[in-house]
Amino acid sequence: MSANTRPIISMTGITKIYNVGGEEVRALDDANLTIHEGEFVSIVGPSGSGKSTLMNIIGCLDVADSGEYILDGQSIEQYSEEELARIRNRKIGFIFQNFNLLSRMTALGNVELPLIYQRIRLGERKERANEALERVGLKDRSSHRPAELSGGQQQRVAIARALATNPAILLADEPTGNLDSKTGEDIIALFHELHRAGDTIVLITHNEEIAKQAERRIRIMDGHVSEVGA
Amino acid sequence: MIVQSVKMAWEAITSNKLRSFLTMLGIIIGVVALVVLVSLVNGATGAVTSEITALGNDMVTVSVLYDKGSPIRLEDLDEIAALDAVNEAAPSGSMNASARYGYSDADVSLYGVTPLYYNIQGLKLKYGRFLKTADVANASYVAVLSYSTAEELFGKPEVVGESLTIAGRSFQIVGVLDEDDSLLASMIGGYNIYAPFTVESRMAGEPYVTSIAVSPSGDTDATESEVESFLLARFHQDEDAYRLMNMSSISDAMSTVTGTLSLLLGGIAAISLLVGGIGIMNIMLVSVTERTKEIGIRKAIGAGKKSIMLQFLIEALMVSLMGCLLGLALSWVILEIVSAIAKTISFSMSIGVVVLAVGFASAIGLIFGLYPANKAANKHPIEALRYEG
Numbered sequence: 222m223s224a225n226t227r228p229i230i231s232m233t234g235i236t237k238i239y240n241v242g243g244e245e246v247r248a249l250d251d252a253n254l255t256i257h258e259g260e261f262v263s264i265v266g267p268s269g270s271g272k273s274t275l276m277n278i279i280g281c282l283d284v285a286d287s288g289e290y291i292l293d294g295q296s297i298e299q300y301s302e303e304e305l306a307r308i309r310n311r312k313i314g315f316i317f318q319n320f321n322l323l324s325r326m327t328a329l330g331n332v333e334l335p336l337i338y339q340r341i342r343l344g345e346r347k348e349r350a351n352e353a354l355e356r357v358g359l360k361d362r363s364s365h366r367p368a369e370l371s372g373g374q375q376q377r378v379a380i381a382r383a384l385a386t387n388p389a390i391l392l393a394d395e396p397t398g399n400l401d402s403k404t405g406e407d408i409i410a411l412f413h414e415l416h417r418a419g420d421t422i423v424l425i426t427h428n429e430e431i432a433k434q435a436e437r438r439i440r441i442m443d444g445h446v447s448e449v450g451a
Numbered sequence: 452m453i454v455q456s457v458k459m460a461w462e463a464i465t466s467n468k469l470r471s472f473l474t475m476l477g478i479i480i481g482v483v484a485l486v487v488l489v490s491l492v493n494g495a496t497g498a499v500t501s502e503i504t505a506l507g508n509d510m511v512t513v514s515v516l517y518d519k520g521s522p523i524r525l526e527d528l529d530e531i532a533a534l535d536a537v538n539e540a541a542p543s544g545s546m547n548a549s550a551r552y553g554y555s556d557a558d559v560s561l562y563g564v565t566p567l568y569y570n571i572q573g574l575k576l577k578y579g580r581f582l583k584t585a586d587v588a589n590a591s592y593v594a595v596l597s598y599s600t601a602e603e604l605f606g607k608p609e610v611v612g613e614s615l616t617i618a619g620r621s622f623q624i625v626g627v628l629d630e631d632d633s634l635l636a637s638m639i640g641g642y643n644i645y646a647p648f649t650v651e652s653r654m655a656g657e658p659y660v661t662s663i664a665v666s667p668s669g670d671t672d673a674t675e676s677e678v679e680s681f682l683l684a685r686f687h688q689d690e691d692a693y694r695l696m697n698m699s700s701i702s703d704a705m706s707t708v709t710g711t712l713s714l715l716l717g718g719i720a721a722i723s724l725l726v727g728g729i730g731i732m733n734i735m736l737v738s739v740t741e742r743t744k745e746i747g748i749r750k751a752i753g754a755g756k757k758s759i760m761l762q763f764l765i766e767a768l769m770v771s772l773m774g775c776l777l778g779l780a781l782s783w784v785i786l787e788i789v790s791a792i793a794k795t796i797s798f799s800m801s802i803g804v805v806v807l808a809v810g811f812a813s814a815i816g817l818i819f820g821l822y823p824a825n826k827a828a829n830k831h832p833i834e835a836l837r838y839e840g
Contacts, residue, residue: 282751282832303755310753321748321836325466335752337455382752 228291229389229421230256230279235288237274248274249285250444256390256423261416263424263435271444273394276425280392281309293389310338314383318395320375322367328354328378329363335386353381357411373404380411390421397431409434452761460766463738464773474734475774477727478815482778482808485720486800487785489713489807494790494798496709500702509671510571511678512543513663514694519686522659525565525587525648531665536677538668541568542648545662546655548618550644552604559600559642561617563651571666579611579626582647586625590649594622598630600642617644618654671699721811727774728815735767735823746827747835760828767820768813775812779805 237249248271256262266272277283278290281297284305290297293312300308315321322331332350341349354360357377367375376396383391393412397405409431416422416436424435432438438449464471515523531540544563549556568574569581577598586593594617601608601624604615613624622644652658667674675697686692739746746759779800786798 277833280751282836303757306750306753306755306758309751315751317836321744321751323745323748325462334749338749338753338755338758340452386753 226257226259227294228255229258229260229293230254230423231289231291232278233289235278235285235290237271237278237283237285247444249278249446252288252441252444252446254439254446256421258421259416259419260437261412261422261424261435262437262439263426263432264439264441265426265429265432265449266441267427270441272425272427272441274444275441275446276392276394279390279423280313280315281305306338310335311386312389314386314388314391316376316379316383316391316393316396318398320367320372320379320399322375322378322382324367327364327366328359328370328381331367331378332363332382332385335382339386349385350381353385354378356384356415357381371404372400373407376400376404376408377411380408380415384415384420390423391415393422393424395426395428396424397426397428405431452758453765456758456761456765457769459762460769463742463766464769470734471770471773474731474770475777477730478724478771478774478812479727479778479781481720481724481727482775482812483782483785484723485717485811486779486782486804486808487789488716488720489804490782490786490798490800491789492709492713492716493801493804494796496706496713498796499705499709509667510698511665511667511671511675512696512698513665513678513682514696515659515661515663515692516694517686517689517692518659519689519692521685523661523663523685525660528565528660528663531663531678531681534674534677534681536668536670536674538666539567539571540663540665541565541571542660543568543572543662543664544648544651544655544657544660546618546651548654550600550604550615550617550642552613552615555604555606557600557603557642559617559644561651561654562643562645563648563655564645565648568645568664571664575629577627577629578609579624581626582645587647587649590647590653592620592622592650593625593647595626595628595645596624597628597643600644601627603642617646620654622646671697717807724811724815728771728819731767731770731816732819732823734770735763735820736826738766739763739823739827742827743830743835743838746830747832747838750830750832751836756828759830760824763824763827764817764820767824768816771812771816771820772809775809778812779808 232252232254235249235252236247239246239248252275264272264275274283278285281292284297284299292308295308297308323334326334329347329350332353333346336346336349351360351363354363357380359374359377359381362370362374367378370378397408400408412422412424413434424431426432440447440449525542528540528542531537541564546561548559548561550559564582565587566582566584574581579595581595582593585591594615596610598608601610605613608627608630610624610627614621615624616622665674665678675695679695682693682695683690749759783800786800790797
């Protein structure tokens with residue numbers, strides 16, 4: 222499958238070094254990673270393994286010190302913050318462990334938010350946000366605020382927000398971490414559903430059980446990236 | 452994008468109404484202080500200025516101190532009246548005298564004038580007539596009383612045809628002036644009687660004209676300089692022989708004083724607006740810290756620096772402008788109340804002061820919003836996302 226589709230993520234020799242108390246910490250050391258369109262990949266590793274750093278670089282929240290990263294055919298280099306924000310807006314759909322919804326806004330308002338930053342006009346924006354909510358099965362809750370929704374529903378709203386822009390990848394960081402196991406399973410089932418519909422999903426977790434749900438597993442340990450079972 | 456930012460700012464402001472209102476309070480008080488103080492000064496200035504204008508704003512008065520051997524006679528006034536910049540000229544000799552009618556008496560100022568004086572001074576008749584040229588030529592013992600003099604001596608204003616005694620001589624009353632209820636008249640007070648110049652000069656023992664009232668044909672300053680050069684020629688270039696007074700210079704001085712006053716009060720009010728602005732900055736800084744997570748989320752899903760900056764800047768601007776509007780409304784109420792109490796003087800907000808207040812409030816919102824907005828825009832997305840308030 223991976224051979225005949227185009228790569229969405231292509232990383233070669235990515236290195237990221239932090240200075241912690243005057244000491245160099247190699248959060249990522251010569252990491253190579255390729256993810257193709259339509260894949261469902263999990264990245265698994267314990268805390269402190271460089272998992273978060275990898276996610277930040279994939280999600281264009283941060284840039285690597287050295288190495289090449291090509292996202293959806295676009296080379297991510299030392300861009301300005303403004304340009305990185307635009308790339309995040311169009312190519313990345315973030316899904317966080319603690320949902321990160323804006324509490325003042327309704328579900329619909331939250332889903333609309335990335336479209337607002339794309340400067341999409343009101344009519345189309347509402348339409349696309351409603352479509353996204355429908356895909357996660359929450360169309361009837363569009364006017365509820367996050368506080369009025371259960372954890373699972375909140376995460377679904379967050380997924381709808383990620384879907385609304387039709388991003389190149391969905392980047393999920395421990396999406397089930399704050400949910401009970403039953404709700405967590407529902408969310409994973411939703412990922413499978415989205416995967417079948419053709420979305421590219423990158424799931425970052427420390428939980429081996431959840432990682433196994435993906436069609437392909439990548440392990441990260443002390444900044445080194447390796448394929449599991451390859 | 453602006454529309455969205457305004458919507459976001461509105462949501463943020465209304466989500467914490469009490470805090471937003473307290474933040475606005477500084478601006479509200481500043482705007483009220485600015486608008487009310489400036490409007491009060493302007494209203495008072497307007498009232499006083501119209502008093503001065505009613506007094507004969509454009510009149511030039513001449514006092515002859517030494518005649519240098521060539522005193523001015525009544526006929527010489529025609530020479531002054533013939534000057535280009537002069538419309539009319541009249542003598543205004545004066546003496547203090549005691550007036551008596553029956554058992555009532557009063558100390559009065561007796562003015563010796565000609566009929567032209569009526570127009571120059573801008574007097575108004577209530578009853579009868581003013582002095583005529585024939586009265587002056589014949590030196591008739593006739594008098595025109597001011598309203599308050601008539602009331603003082605006769606206990607009533609309508610006294611045309613009656614007689615009274617001034618400095619022991621009997622005068623027939625031919626007219627009574629209209630009541631002068633202006634602020635200045637009540638301040639100066641006193642009882643005035645107008646008699647023909649020829650009569651008054653004889654009584655005062657001063658046959659020459661020592662005091663002249665001149666009305667300009669156009670520009671008052673031009674009149675003043677023409678009269679001055681006439682007098683210089685007459686009195687052998689001796690500047691100390693006479694004194695010129697221009698009434699418009701009084702109102703000029705007046706407007707300088709009130710202008711300074713409104714600048715001073717406006718300045719004090721501006722300082723309170725400035726303090727209000729610092730309040731906005733303070734709360735915005737707290738708000739930016741509180742909403743670090745929100746900023747992180749917005750940045751993660753694609754808000755650029757500019758969008759975040761705009762959002763917080765517009766929020767500061769909106770707080771400031773809403774405070775300004777509330778302040779203007781409150782000022783209007785206060786001015787209405789003050790006008791109702793003051794009755795004679797009406798205080799109103801001028802467009803100028805409203806524009807000034809709105810402009811100042813916007814500037815303060817922008818200036819004091821800039822730093823917090825910049826702080827928000829420069830937050831690093833990863834750290835902001837990690838923030839737990």
